[in-house]
Amino acid sequence: MSKRALGWSLQQTFIEVMRDRSLSGAARRLALTQPTVGRQIDALEAQLGQVLFKRSRRGLTPTALAMELLTHAEAMAAAQEAFLRAASGAARGEEGVVRLTASEMIGCEVLPPILATFRQQHPGVTLELVVSNRVQNLQRNDADIAVRMVRPSQTTLIARHVGDTHIGLFAHRDYLKVQGTPMALDQLAGHALIGFDRDDSAYRGLRRSGFDASRDTFNFRTDSDYAQFAALRAGLGIGGCQIAIAARYPELIQLPIKAMMLKLEIWLAMHEAIKSTRRVRLLFDHLNKHLSDYTKQDKVLRRR
Numbered sequence: 001m002s003k004r005a006l007g008w009s010l011q012q013t014f015i016e017v018m019r020d021r022s023l024s025g026a027a028r029r030l031a032l033t034q035p036t037v038g039r040q041i042d043a044l045e046a047q048l049g050q051v052l053f054k055r056s057r058r059g060l061t062p063t064a065l066a067m068e069l070l071t072h073a074e075a076m077a078a079a080q081e082a083f084l085r086a087a088s089g090a091a092r093g094e095e096g097v098v099r100l101t102a103s104e105m106i107g108c109e110v111l112p113p114i115l116a117t118f119r120q121q122h123p124g125v126t127l128e129l130v131v132s133n134r135v136q137n138l139q140r141n142d143a144d145i146a147v148r149m150v151r152p153s154q155t156t157l158i159a160r161h162v163g164d165t166h167i168g169l170f171a172h173r174d175y176l177k178v179q180g181t182p183m184a185l186d187q188l189a190g191h192a193l194i195g196f197d198r199d200d201s202a203y204r205g206l207r208r209s210g211f212d213a214s215r216d217t218f219n220f221r222t223d224s225d226y227a228q229f230a231a232l233r234a235g236l237g238i239g240g241c242q243i244a245i246a247a248r249y250p251e252l253i254q255l256p257i258k259a260m261m262l263k264l265e266i267w268l269a270m271h272e273a274i275k276s277t278r279r280v281r282l283l284f285d286h287l288n289k290h291l292s293d294y295t296k297q298d299k300v301l302r303r304r
Contacts, residue, residue, distance in 0.1 A: 011073045013040040014052070018070050022059045095124035098283050102147040104225040106266075107131035109245045111147070114290040118283060125279045133225065144280050145270045147287065152269040160288060162266040163295025166302060169255040170246050172235035176253055182238070183256055192237030194228050197221040244298040261302075266291055 016026035017037065027034045045052050052069070053060040062070075102111055107129060115127055130143055146152070152159040171181075175192075182188050195218030196202040202223075215221065220236050222228055232239040233249060240262070246252045268288055274280050 008076075010040050010044040010047070011076060013037055014044055014066075015070070015073050017041060017053070017060065018062060018066065018073075021062070094122050094279050094282065096279050097126045097128060098145065098280050099128040099130065099143045100145045100147070100283070100287075101130040101132065101143040103133050103149055104131055105229065105242060105245065106147050106149075108226055109229075109242075109248075110291070110294055111287075114287065117290070118286045121286075122279070122282060125283070127283075133223075144274060144277075145268065145284055145287065147291070148267045148269060149264050151265065151267055156272050157269045158272050158275055159267055159269045162268055162288060162291040163298075165242050165244060165264050165266060165295055165298045167240045167262040167264060168243050168246070169238055169257050169260045170232060170241045170252045171238045171255065172233065173251050173253050175235045175237065181253075181255065185257060185259055188238065188257075192219040193217060194220045194231050194237045194239030196228075197223045199223045242298070243301050244294055247297075247301055266295060 013026060013030060013032075016029050017023065020026050020029070023034045023037045023041070026032075027037045030037065041053065050065050051063055052066040053062055100111075100115075101107075108131060111129065115129070119125070119127065151161070179191060182191060195213065197215070220228075220231050220239075222231070228239050229241060229245075231237070232241060232252065238255065240260075241252065242264070243254070246254065268284060268291070270280060270284055
């Protein structure tokens with residue numbers, strides 16, 4: 001391989017081609033022409049002295065080396081984004097960019113009003129929200145703050161347990177009018193159930209609660225929590241939902257099956273290295289207060 005340093009633009013092009021597995025798709029996202037993207041991949045392969053993609057009529061197939069390099073390239077991309085976020089507010093106090101990551105349900109249903117009040121108080125802060133059930137790597141600078149449903153294990157992170165939320169079984173009132181309301185676990189048989197597709201960890205959690213579930217148990221399957229929620233609200237069947245979220249939708253009725261109530265912890269985490277960055281700390285504290293209020297609402301609803 002040439003000792004000359006690889007240009008970042010070549011690595012950025014490599015990441016986009018890996019994501020789309022085509023030159024045309026990468027070209028659209030990079031606002032370049034397809035021949036330009038092709039030349040950049042050729043230049044990268046020439047500098048490395050290795051083939052990264054096998055070309056065929058069906059597109060590009062990454063080699064084993066390309067799959068290995070992608071992890072490092074994405075880490076560099078995350079570091080560059082973190083560099084730019086830090087520089088965006090270095091001399092402006094409460095101004096700049098803060099990147100936040102959260103699960104689908106928290107990110108789509110819980111955080112928007114919380115972030116709206118934060119923006120009213122701190123209009124100079126630009127917010128970036130990554131909504132994913134995949135745990136983002138704060139140590140790799142994928143985000144500044146994470147809202148997680150499991151306790152962070154990395155020692156370099158500042159973590160705070162905000163509180164707990166619970167998942168109960170719900171169904172649309174129209175579904176229950178037609179199909180009836182099951183009162184116990186053994187009465188769920190014969191009902192349309194909304195659940196997971198390939199997420200084995202979800203099945204294990206259900207079995208621990210006493211419900212012997214498998215993939216075939218569910219009539220509507222998706223690993224997207226938000227798609228499950230949409231199906232629940234559309235009346236496709238019975239499914240799980242955070243109690244404090246379901247309370248916002250009067251058409252959703254909770255089933256009196258307490259054995260199926262699952263507890264979820266809510267944690268806030270940020271890297272220790274940015275704890276003194278004012279805009280990050282402001283958002284961290286704001287989230288801590290309002291998510292704590294959210295878990296208190298959960299507690300009140302469970303007492304009813």
